[in-house]
Amino acid sequence: MADKGKPAAVRKPRADAKRNRVRLLETAKAAFAAKGSGASLDEIARTAGVGAGTLYRHFPTRDALVEAVYRNETEQLVAAADRLTKLHPPLTALREWLLLFVDYIATKHGMYEVLNAIVGGTSDLYSASRVQMKQTIGRLVDRAVTSADIRLDLDPLDLLRALAGVANIGSGPEGERAAKRLIDILIAGIRAP
Amino acid sequence: MADKGKPAAVRKPRADAKRNRVRLLETAKAAFAAKGSGASLDEIARTAGVGAGTLYRHFPTRDALVEAVYRNETEQLVAAADRLTKLHPPLTALREWLLLFVDYIATKHGMYEVLNAIVGGTSDLYSASRVQMKQTIGRLVDRAVTSADIRLDLDPLDLLRALAGVANIGSGPEGERAAKRLIDILIAGIRAP
DNA sequence: TAACTATACGGAGACATTCTCCGTTTATCA
DNA sequence: TGATAAACGGAGAATGTCTCCGTATAGTTA
Numbered sequence: 212m213a214d215k216g217k218p219a220a221v222r223k224p225r226a227d228a229k230r231n232r233v234r235l236l237e238t239a240k241a242a243f244a245a246k247g248s249g250a251s252l253d254e255i256a257r258t259a260g261v262g263a264g265t266l267y268r269h270f271p272t273r274d275a276l277v278e279a280v281y282r283n284e285t286e287q288l289v290a291a292a293d294r295l296t297k298l299h300p301p302l303t304a305l306r307e308w309l310l311l312f313v314d315y316i317a318t319k320h321g322m323y324e325v326l327n328a329i330v331g332g333t334s335d336l337y338s339a340s341r342v343q344m345k346q347t348i349g350r351l352v353d354r355a356v357t358s359a360d361i362r363l364d365l366d367p368l369d370l371l372r373a374l375a376g377v378a379n380i381g382s383g384p385e386g387e388r389a390a391k392r393l394i395d396i397l398i399a400g401i402r403a404p
Numbered sequence: 405m406a407d408k409g410k411p412a413a414v415r416k417p418r419a420d421a422k423r424n425r426v427r428l429l430e431t432a433k434a435a436f437a438a439k440g441s442g443a444s445l446d447e448i449a450r451t452a453g454v455g456a457g458t459l460y461r462h463f464p465t466r467d468a469l470v471e472a473v474y475r476n477e478t479e480q481l482v483a484a485a486d487r488l489t490k491l492h493p494p495l496t497a498l499r500e501w502l503l504l505f506v507d508y509i510a511t512k513h514g515m516y517e518v519l520n521a522i523v524g525g526t527s528d529l530y531s532a533s534r535v536q537m538k539q540t541i542g543r544l545v546d547r548a549v550t551s552a553d554i555r556l557d558l559d560p561l562d563l564l565r566a567l568a569g570v571a572n573i574g575s576g577p578e579g580e581r582a583a584k585r586l587i588d589i590l591i592a593g594i595r596a597p
Numbered sequence: 598t599a600a601c602t603a604t605a606c607g608g609a610g611a612c613a614t615t616c617t618c619c620g621t622t623t624a625t626c627a
Numbered sequence: 628t629g630a631t632a633a634a635c636g637g638a639g640a641a642t643g644t645c646t647c648c649g650t651a652t653a654g655t656t657a
Contacts, residue, residue: 225624228634251614262636267616331572365589369570369582376569377562379524389562396558400593418653421605444643455607460645 232269234259240280244320248277274328274336281325285340288315292347301355302398308351309394312371316378317387323379330371344368361401370397425462427452433473437513441470467521467529474518478533481508485540494548495591501544502587505564509571510580516572523564537561554594563590 238259242250252273256266270276291311295304316323329337329344348367355361374397378390431452435443445466449459463469484504488497509516522533541560548554567590571583 222625222632225633227624231635252616253614256636263616264618264636265634268634271616273615327569331569365585366582369586372569372572373566373586374569376520376524376565376567379565389559392558393562393566396590396593398593400589400591415603415654418604420653424606445645446643449607456645457607457647458605461605464645466644 228269231259231261231265235261235266235269235276236280239276243277243280248273248321248324252276272336274334277321277325277328278336278340281319281322282340284315284319284322285325285329285343288312289343289347292351296351296354301351301358302360305351305355305361306394306398308348309370309374309397310391313374313378313387313390313394316375317384317390323375326371327375327379330368330375341368344371359403361398362403363401365401373397421462424452424454424458428454428459428462428469429473432469436470436473441466441514441517445469465529467527470518470521471529471533474512474515475533477508477512477515478518478522478536481505482536482540485544489544489547494544494551495553498544498548498554499587499591501541502563502567502590503584506567506571506580506583506587509568510577510583516568519564520568520572523561523568534561537564552596554591555596556594558594566590 235255239250239255242255242258252266253263255276256263259266266276270279288311292304292308295307295311298304299307312326316326325337328334329340345368348371352361352363352367352370356363374390374393377393378386428448432443432448435448435451445459446456448469449456452459459469463472481504485497485501488500488504491497492500505519509519518530521527522530522537538561541564545554545556545560545563549556567583567586570586571579
């Protein structure tokens with residue numbers, strides 16, 4: 212509690228640590244894509260050419276690793292919302308973003324489990340991402356409500372939860388099509404009279 | 405292929421086998437409710453007072469056990485559809501059954517994973533249940549389509565997938581309420597103009 | 598009732614995976 | 628060019644899955 216006041220001489224993070232972290236992320240991404248997010252962590256470590264201890268030091272739990280692997284993708288999704296907001300009228304922007312959301316689940320292998328954990332789970336690990344996603348869809352929805360296009364007495368995240376449930380199925384193109392039709396149904400259902 | 409023609413002297417199933425099966429199912433149900441469907445199978449066997457071999461002989465895989473535990477519940481859900489069809493006009497019956505579906509997910513601890521595997525998964529183990537559920541919701545939807553209440557160019561199972569995704573959240577009452585509101589949105593979205 | 602035998606039992610153990618601990622190595626900084 | 632904080636690696640403990648096979652027993656038959 213005492214000598215905390217001198218963060219002056221903070222060491223530069225070690226180069227090997229940074230390198231290993233990147234290697235682990237790359238290896239893990241490949242492994243998750245190939246074998247689902249249940250891939251063996253020890254094997255990932257071995258493939259990445261590091262010891263198991265190193266993997267667990269960087270990512271204490273499986274979830275931490277999964278989250279790190281997909282954080283980037285999630286951020287892209289969040290960023291897209293701004294772009295769509297500028298390009299389209301409220302309801303169209305919302306619709307386009309939902310389509311994008313479905314695309315992500317259907318396309319990026321492994322994305323389902325993560326997005327589901329983010330929008331649906333309770334794990335604290337994803338709470339940061341959950342807040343981001345909530346704000347993102349929240350803004351899109353609010354805008355459409357303000358413009359009197361829709362009415363929605365539902366947590367906007369529930370729209371994503373519903374879509375995730377449908378888009379998942381087998382990750383095949385069938386699920387994607389179904390989810391896109393569901394978007395129209397949902398929008399029709401929340402449209403202001 | 406030869407001597408199949410004489411199933412005359414079929415032995416009565418052994419009493420201990422039947423007894424152990426029941427004990428395992430009871431123990432497993434409790435374990436799944438307490439620890440989720442990832443509970444240790446060896447521990448279930450031990451608690452039930454049988455060897456691991458006995459458990460695996462009766463239920464070769466975890467899924468087989470899970471399926472057996474919840475088969476009964478699923479059958480109740482299927483049966484309810486008939487009752488509702490007799491009691492209510494088409495759209496109301498559909499709506500009531502969807503409410504029941506949500507109730508099951510929210511109430512029966514552990515039901516989520518199973519219902520999700522049934523309506524959403526691809527595992528062959530659940531294919532029988534999946535067909536049943538598909539027929540059940542299919543009949544309810546068809547009836548409402550025929551009476552010109554709704555139009556639906558979507559696999560009716562997708563309605564369940566969407567609801568399952570929302571009702572799950574934390575299994576708390578919040579998810580249940582949200583799912584019920586989603587039912588209204590969905591019905592509004594598929595209502596014929 | 599007493600063999601007989603198909604059926605089921607139990608649990609040791611092979612194997613896989615997760616995760617920790619700690620002696621050794623190495624990158625940074627002075 | 629040391630000194631040392633930071634990071635490494637991998638053995639191994641803990642836990643879980645699933646199989647194998649010698650043993651026990653319920654049902655059948657004489």
